[in-house]
Amino acid sequence: MADGQWGNCKGCRYFGSHHPQPSSDEKSRCMQPELSDFELQVSGDSGCNAWEARTGVSGTVTPYHDPAPSIH
Numbered sequence: 001m002a003d004g005q006w007g008n009c010k011g012c013r014y015f016g017s018h019h020p021q022p023s024s025d026e027k028s029r030c031m032q033p034e035l036s037d038f039e040l041q042v043s044g045d046s047g048c049n050a051w052e053a054r055t056g057v058s059g060t061v062t063p064y065h066d067p068a069p070s071i072h
């Protein structure tokens with residue numbers, strides 16, 4: 001599933017919005033095949049590393065990096 005790209009749901013092809021240009025505060029269902037079983041409701045500003053570009057949207061793609069280990 002993870003292909004190393006991270007992006008916002010509003011620019012993702014799996015964001016279940018009917019709008020051609022979803023907004024940041026719009027909420028919709030995540031239709032990603034491996035995540036759809038969980039019936040996730042996500043906002044346009046949410047995101048994950050299963051992101052794939054939505055047609056017609058020039059989304060910002062950020063390479064995914066694992067979080068740095070916390071220092072105690």
Ligand code: SF4
Pocket residue numbers: 007008009012013014015016029030031032035042046047048049050051052
């Ligand atoms: S949660 Fe991930 S796969 Fe689902 S719409 Fe958002 S970026 Fe796309």
